[in-house]
Amino acid sequence: MSIDMSQFHQVFFEECFEGLEAMESGLLTLDMGDIDSEVINTIFRGAHSIKGGSGTFGFTVVAEYTHIMETLLDEMRDGRRKVTQPAVDVLLGSVDCLREMLTAIQNERDVNSSSVEKHKAALEVVLNGGSAPVESTFPSEQQITSEEIPANDPLNKDEEEFTAFEEQGWKIAFCPYLDLLKTGNDPVRLFRELNELGELTTIANIQDVPGFYELDPEECNISWDLKVVGDISDDEIKEIFNWVEGDCEMDIQPLAKTIKVSSAVKETGPEPIITAVSPNNPGPKSAEVKPKPITEIKKTDSQDSDNEVAKTTAKASSIRVDTDKIDTLINMVGEVVITQSMLGLVGENFTMDKVGQLKRGLAQLERHTRDLQQSVMNIRMLPISFVFSRFPRLVHDISSKLDKKIVLKLVGENTEVDKAVVELINDPLVHLIRNSLDHGIEMPADRVAAGKSETGTIELKAYHRGGHIVIEIIDDGRGLDKDKLLAKAIEKGLIEENNLLTEKQIFELIFMPGFSTAEQLTDISGRGVGMDVVRRNIQSLGGNIEIISELGKGTTIAIHLPLTLAILDGQSVAVGDETYIVPLVSIIESINITERMLNKVAGKGETFRLRNEYLPVIRMRNIFNVHSDNPTKSKEGVLVVVEGQGELCCLLVDELLGQQQVVIKSLEANYRRVEGVSGATILGDGSVALILDVPGLVRFSTR
Amino acid sequence: MAKEAEKKDIDQYHYSRNLDNAVQYLSFALGKEEYGVDILRVQEIRSWEPVSRIPNVPCYEKGVVNLRGSIVPILDLRERFNLSQAEYTPLTVVVVLQTGDANKTRIMGIVVDSVSDVISVDKTEIQSAPDFGAKVSNEFINGLVSVNDRMVMLLDVDKLLKLEELDQDEN
Numbered sequence: 045m046s047i048d049m050s051q052f053h054q055v056f057f058e059e060c061f062e063g064l065e066a067m068e069s070g071l072l073t074l075d076m077g078d079i080d081s082e083v084i085n086t087i088f089r090g091a092h093s094i095k096g097g098s099g100t101f102g103f104t105v106v107a108e109y110t111h112i113m114e115t116l117l118d119e120m121r122d123g124r125r126k127v128t129q130p131a132v133d134v135l136l137g138s139v140d141c142l143r144e145m146l147t148a149i150q151n152e153r154d155v156n157s158s159s160v161e162k163h164k165a166a167l168e169v170v171l172n173g174g175s176a177p178v179e180s181t182f183p184s185e186q187q188i189t190s191e192e193i194p195a196n197d198p199l200n201k202d203e204e205e206f207t208a209f210e211e212q213g214w215k216i217a218f219c220p221y222l223d224l225l226k227t228g229n230d231p232v233r234l235f236r237e238l239n240e241l242g243e244l245t246t247i248a249n250i251q252d253v254p255g256f257y258e259l260d261p262e263e264c265n266i267s268w269d270l271k272v273v274g275d276i277s278d279d280e281i282k283e284i285f286n287w288v289e290g291d292c293e294m295d296i297q298p299l300a301k302t303i304k305v306s307s308a309v310k311e312t313g314p315e316p317i318i319t320a321v322s323p324n325n326p327g328p329k330s331a332e333v334k335p336k337p338i339t340e341i342k343k344t345d346s347q348d349s350d351n352e353v354a355k356t357t358a359k360a361s362s363i364r365v366d367t368d369k370i371d372t373l374i375n376m377v378g379e380v381v382i383t384q385s386m387l388g389l390v391g392e393n394f395t396m397d398k399v400g401q402l403k404r405g406l407a408q409l410e411r412h413t414r415d416l417q418q419s420v421m422n423i424r425m426l427p428i429s430f431v432f433s434r435f436p437r438l439v440h441d442i443s444s445k446l447d448k449k450i451v452l453k454l455v456g457e458n459t460e461v462d463k464a465v466v467e468l469i470n471d472p473l474v475h476l477i478r479n480s481l482d483h484g485i486e487m488p489a490d491r492v493a494a495g496k497s498e499t500g501t502i503e504l505k506a507y508h509r510g511g512h513i514v515i516e517i518i519d520d521g522r523g524l525d526k527d528k529l530l531a532k533a534i535e536k537g538l539i540e541e542n543n544l545l546t547e548k549q550i551f552e553l554i555f556m557p558g559f560s561t562a563e564q565l566t567d568i569s570g571r572g573v574g575m576d577v578v579r580r581n582i583q584s585l586g587g588n589i590e591i592i593s594e595l596g597k598g599t600t601i602a603i604h605l606p607l608t609l610a611i612l613d614g615q616s617v618a619v620g621d622e623t624y625i626v627p628l629v630s631i632i633e634s635i636n637i638t639e640r641m642l643n644k645v646a647g648k649g650e651t652f653r654l655r656n657e658y659l660p661v662i663r664m665r666n667i668f669n670v671h672s673d674n675p676t677k678s679k680e681g682v683l684v685v686v687e688g689q690g691e692l693c694c695l696l697v698d699e700l701l702g703q704q705q706v707v708i709k710s711l712e713a714n715y716r717r718v719e720g721v722s723g724a725t726i727l728g729d730g731s732v733a734l735i736l737d738v739p740g741l742v743r744f745s746t747r
Numbered sequence: 748m749a750k751e752a753e754k755k756d757i758d759q760y761h762y763s764r765n766l767d768n769a770v771q772y773l774s775f776a777l778g779k780e781e782y783g784v785d786i787l788r789v790q791e792i793r794s795w796e797p798v799s800r801i802p803n804v805p806c807y808e809k810g811v812v813n814l815r816g817s818i819v820p821i822l823d824l825r826e827r828f829n830l831s832q833a834e835y836t837p838l839t840v841v842v843v844l845q846t847g848d849a850n851k852t853r854i855m856g857i858v859v860d861s862v863s864d865v866i867s868v869d870k871t872e873i874q875s876a877p878d879f880g881a882k883v884s885n886e887f888i889n890g891l892v893s894v895n896d897r898m899v900m901l902l903d904v905d906k907l908l909k910l911e912e913l914d915q916d917e918n
Contacts, residue, residue, distance in 0.1 A: 715818065715855075719803060721802070731813065732818055
């Protein structure tokens with residue numbers, strides 16, 4: 045039975061965090077006055093599986109804590125307790141506390157016991173405030189025990205909680221003989237059945253388990269103390285144990301009477317572990333009791349504050365993928381293998397008359413490879429809701445802190461985007477939303493005075509446009525005050541007094557380091573760091589950020605990000621003897637032209653008239669200083685009309701070569717940024733081609 | 748032949764005697780000058796192959812090549828040191844060097860006329876490069892050492908491959 049449980053930790057933590065998210069969003073829905081038993085059930089399930097899992101893995105602190113939450117939720121579910129705002133707030137706090145605990149455990153840090161105690165006490169206050177049958181001395185006792193021995197002997201507490209909250213049930217001391225397993229009986233099955241009768245908690249006494257080398261896997265060295273809670277008759281229990289009657293010693297007693305006895309029993313076991321079998325996933329979890337002392341959780345008084353951002357240590361990152369996606373991938377691989385073997389057959393005894401067959405095979409291979417590539421890329425795609433789902437909570441917390449009434453609307457949560465983007469976009473978004481909450485939306489009174497509804501709206505919107513994902517944060521707040529921004533910028537010496545700036549440029553001022561117009565600092569925002577960091581982060585992802593704002597009406601911040609950071613549809617173009625790649629998404633059209641179709645402006649600049657619009661022309665030969673032995677070609681060429689950051693522009697190249705998907709390689713890894721170039725790729729012949737950075741090129745050429 | 752063998756023995760002797768102080772350098776030629784780089788920085792030696800030019804960079808940055816999937820820049824040392832340009836021949840080699848700290852390593856190639864030898868140098872025998880004033884830039888030279896009466900200039904790989912200054916120029 046000695047399984048290295050740590051291999052499952054990663055999965056467990058992921059499940060826990062998912063559960064927490066579900067609980068959080070559930071709680072927030074409750075908050076809006078809509079009391080739905082289904083929602084409470086969801087929350088309950090979340091808490092329950094965390095409790096079950098953490099028990100299995102020996103994270104007793106977490107298991108205990110969730111147990112208290114569960115009690116409260118259970119009462120809400122049964123309608124024994126009303127769902128009140130304070131209770132929901134306490135539960136939300138508990139979700140945070142749990143998250144903190146789990147993060148701490150995950151990073152092998154010590155759990156901040158004082159904060160846990162604080163939340164626990166709050167929970168208990170709520171519990172006591174209601175009609176629940178709780179011993180009055182319970183909270184203080186609870187605290188004393190946990191302060192003295194928070195982890196090493198958590199069972200006393202657990203025991204008391206059980207007896208305190210639940211009245212009916214059975215206590216079973218189950219002590220199988222060594223050869224129980226040989227008779228074909230599996231304790232796990234018994235526990236599963238017990239769990240169907242009522243809530244089961246198992247305590248495994250593993251002091252008799254020998255060391256690994258003496259361990260006989262066919263012997264059962266573990267004995268259990270079981271507790272089943274619920275209205276269960278004597279016979280029902282006996283029936284379950286009917287099969288093992290001759291193979292074990294057992295003692296069945298009603299729960300209420302056995303408190304003292306069971307505590308005594310427990311004290312003899314030095315390393316007992318609680319395992320709660322959850323009804324959702326019974327079976328295997330309860331069986332995997334590990335003969336390892338609970339060392340993961342240590343008593344601490346770590347100084348981590350409540351809202352300290354958890355510093356995550358380096359950890360293997362993982363991704364959850366829809367099984368459908370995997371199935372497609374497997375199909376695809378199958379196809380490629382078939383094609384490959386077909387080509388192998390053709391090649392074995394190759395004669396010229398098989399050329400057609402060969403070509404067909406190659407075409408097939410190409411198609412399959414492309415599909416394969418696409419499905420692999422698909423695996424990395426996650427819906428943006430992974431990021432968005434955190435914001436309702438953020439908005440809820442901050443708006444109540446600021447006494448503002450704010451509704452958050454989420455649009456396009458299922459828009460898919462690369463995992464790397466998802467991970468990196470979170471912090472900038474948090475920052476922008478905080479800004480909107482703090483500076484954008486006015487106080488309710490001000491809003492009414494301005495003729496707007498009392499409740500402010502923040503809309504978080506994601507959609508695809510071209511090869512980009514656009515994320516917009518739209519608020520209907522006070523908007524940006526251009527004059528104020530200008531005055532502030534001049535005061536801070538960021539710009540000259542008589543500079544003429546366009547509206548766009550003025551708004552861009554807020555991205556300058558050290559720029560903040562907030563009259564006073566709050567703990568939410570206003571220090572004037574941040575916006576420059578936001579912009580830098582977004583630019584490092586290859587995106588850009590735009591502000592549209594109208595004074596008194598609101599502000600829209602639009603973030604454009606590439607969908608993926610790895611692959612790009614490209615058009616290869618020839619400039620002299622060199623090959624460059626233009627991202628296909630930025631190409632509007634391509635036109636064959638001759639020299640005389642271009643108009644000179646002021647003797648230097650050139651424009652091209654495209655459907656009554658004069659577009660600036662960038663000669664790639666000039667801007668990249670391409671020398672070629674064959675200058676006559678520049679008399680005619682191909683004009684590639686591209687869009688970069690909303691502006692149209694023409695690139696004059698010699699020839700269009702072909703379209704292909706290219707894998708983006710970083711130039712910066714070994715080299716450095718080059719103006720007008722966003723990266724490099726490797727062409728079919730092994731040579732390197734540069735990928736043009738169209739917006740950068742436009743900027744570069746206008747300098 | 749005998750002489751050479753003898754020389755090798757002596758080298759070997761030097762090497763073993765001063766194991767603690769000995770550093771091995773890869774020496775290569777640029778025209779008539781001989782340079783050395785710390786051999787631990789050398790990843791591989793390749794023959795010259797055409798590069799993809801990078802627009803608007805100093806002329807000694809010849810371009811980039813595909814080195815097993817990584818994009819690796821190639822610098823021409825002759826041009827870097829303002830020596831006369833040489834034709835690229837099949838004998839022209841590219842020494843691929845590693846640079847950078849523990850956080851980030853970069854790989855770059857330098858074009859040299861030919862590689863000559865691996866030399867063991869006693870650290871104590873390295874002399875600092877004389878100051879020629881502003882006329883000759885010796886910022887990349889870590890020191891001088893004489894091997895069999897030839898002077899070898901030992902290069903500081905990190906300084907040689909540092910391109911940050913250029914990034915600043917850009918801004």
